[in-house]
Amino acid sequence: MSHTGRPQLSLTVNGEARSLASPPTASLLDVLRDELRLTGVKKGCGLGACGACTVLADGRRIKACLALAQSYDGCAITTIEGLESDGTLHPLQEAFIRHDALQCGYCTPGQILSAVALLEEGVDSRDAIREGLAGNLCRCGAQPNIVAAVAEAAGL
Amino acid sequence: MSGPVFDYVRPGDLNEALASGAQAGSAYLAGGTDLLPLWKVRAAAPARVVDISRLPLADVEAGETLRLGALARLSDVAASPDVRSRWPLVAEAIAASASGQVRNMATVGGALLQRTRCGYFRNDAFPCNKRAPGSGCGARDGENRGHAIFGASDACVATHPSDLAVALAALDAEVELVRHGGSRRVSAAGLHRLPGDTPHIDTALAPGELISAVEIPDGRGACAAYLKVRDRASFEFAVVSVAAVLRLQEGRIAHLRLVAGGVAPRPWRLAAAEASLMGQPPGPAAFEAAAALAVEGARPLAHNGFKVELLRCAVRRALETVGGAA
Numbered sequence: 001m002s003h004t005g006r007p008q009l010s011l012t013v014n015g016e017a018r019s020l021a022s023p024p025t026a027s028l029l030d031v032l033r034d035e036l037r038l039t040g041v042k043k044g045c046g047l048g049a050c051g052a053c054t055v056l057a058d059g060r061r062i063k064a065c066l067a068l069a070q071s072y073d074g075c076a077i078t079t080i081e082g083l084e085s086d087g088t089l090h091p092l093q094e095a096f097i098r099h100d101a102l103q104c105g106y107c108t109p110g111q112i113l114s115a116v117a118l119l120e121e122g123v124d125s126r127d128a129i130r131e132g133l134a135g136n137l138c139r140c141g142a143q144p145n146i147v148a149a150v151a152e153a154a155g156l
Numbered sequence: 157m158s159g160p161v162f163d164y165v166r167p168g169d170l171n172e173a174l175a176s177g178a179q180a181g182s183a184y185l186a187g188g189t190d191l192l193p194l195w196k197v198r199a200a201a202p203a204r205v206v207d208i209s210r211l212p213l214a215d216v217e218a219g220e221t222l223r224l225g226a227l228a229r230l231s232d233v234a235a236s237p238d239v240r241s242r243w244p245l246v247a248e249a250i251a252a253s254a255s256g257q258v259r260n261m262a263t264v265g266g267a268l269l270q271r272t273r274c275g276y277f278r279n280d281a282f283p284c285n286k287r288a289p290g291s292g293c294g295a296r297d298g299e300n301r302g303h304a305i306f307g308a309s310d311a312c313v314a315t316h317p318s319d320l321a322v323a324l325a326a327l328d329a330e331v332e333l334v335r336h337g338g339s340r341r342v343s344a345a346g347l348h349r350l351p352g353d354t355p356h357i358d359t360a361l362a363p364g365e366l367i368s369a370v371e372i373p374d375g376r377g378a379c380a381a382y383l384k385v386r387d388r389a390s391f392e393f394a395v396v397s398v399a400a401v402l403r404l405q406e407g408r409i410a411h412l413r414l415v416a417g418g419v420a421p422r423p424w425r426l427a428a429a430e431a432s433l434m435g436q437p438p439g440p441a442a443f444e445a446a447a448a449l450a451v452e453g454a455r456p457l458a459h460n461g462f463k464v465e466l467l468r469c470a471v472r473r474a475l476e477t478v479g480g481a482a
Contacts, residue, residue, distance in 0.1 A: 024164030134390035135255025
């Protein structure tokens with residue numbers, strides 16, 4: 001399989017099958033935001049440092065800015081838009097609201113998706129939450145409340 | 157994204173991949189966590205990206221030895237119960253690397269082949285012999301706090317950033333390389349080359365060659381530790397790191413590997429320090445003397461002289477960790 005133009009790309013995004021033509025150089029972040037209009041996925045540094053673009057690919061957290069979209073052909077992607085079910089927020093979304101775990105909110109979708117995956121990976125302490133969320137920066141300084149929200153959701 | 161246009165191919169098997177990879181201008185894509193940032197900042201400009209991420213080279217096989225497929229994700233390697241119990245140094249070095257998201261994407265082969273974090277290499281407003289051969293080295297007389305104290309040349313003073321590479325060198329691992337029509341093995345310690353006059357060539361790999369696996373000998377009976385010193389507690393490259401592997405026999409040191417990271421263009425074996433301790437009983441005076449030998453021959457630049465003392469202390473502490481617990 002070799003492509004130069006706009007090859008076909010198939011993804012399951014938030015449970016829905018999506019198919020589109022996408023240039024070989026597009027990142028998963030570009031596709032989600034610009035083609036599929038899922039603007040809850042944020043672009044921060046674009047170089048893998050800030051974590052604002054965190055999404056789940058087949059259930060694992062990744063940085064969408066470092067992901068070549070074509071390389072994820074056939075994968076199931078979850079963005080912040082896909083976390084609620086039937087109008088009910090995910091427990092981590094509820095916990096972020098309860099703990100006021102944000103100020104500007106730009107990093108929040110990435111923080112929450114990273115935390116969803118972190119709880120799946122397993123955490124047993126607040127230190128493990130801090131270490132586990134090291135790939136998500138918050139420049140407002142809401143980190144203590146973020147850790148509190150995740151700790152509550154983890155039952156710590 | 158933001159770099160120059162490339163073609164994308166996703167070969168169906170290894171032979172097809174090697175044929176594509178052998179063509180001029182090809183770059184292999186595995187996790188993408190290094191290649192894509194390099195492409196965005198124009199430090200890499202492949203004409204063709206050969207996506208090998210789905211080739212069946214991702215197994216983690218623990219038998220007498222540990223065999224890591226080159227495409228095994230770092231998070232999967234570090235989570236393997238066999239790796240954690242029998243080769244904990246590998247899990248420790250991975251846990252100290254990058255972030256949770258990056259460890260889910262990055263592969264064993266890619267971790268070894270990642271390129272330097274030197275700011276001059278990753279910013280095309282500055283000269284860099286590694287990015288643009290012959291353009292000069294911005295770091296040698298520029299900002300060089302993070303740069304090499306061993307193994308550098310006039311052309312390049314960059315360090316290699318991989319934690320895993322340091323651990324694998326200390327474990328006497330071998331790296332399996334494949335190319336169109338053949339395969340060969342090199343030692344993990346010999347995978348990366350010194351810059352000399354050709355700093356744009358990082359490793360022993362020939363054009364089109366790729367890493368297929370890493371094999372680590374049985375390490376039973378040895379005590380190992382990875383000490384990473386960095387500017388913040390997590391998600392940061394090493395200023396200095398030390399991997400230490402030590403085995404005692406009848407109260408004396410029968411096997412020792414000391415390899416430093418963050419101080420050289422490749423994992424830096426501290427051979428004189430190792431030799432001074434062989435056959436000796438472990439103890440503070442012997443460790444102190446070995447740590448002093450570890451930094452002999454260091455050639456610091458204007459801003460990284462502190463690394464000499466930092467490395468000396470890190471070696472001593474790593475020795476205390478493996479020598480005290482053995």
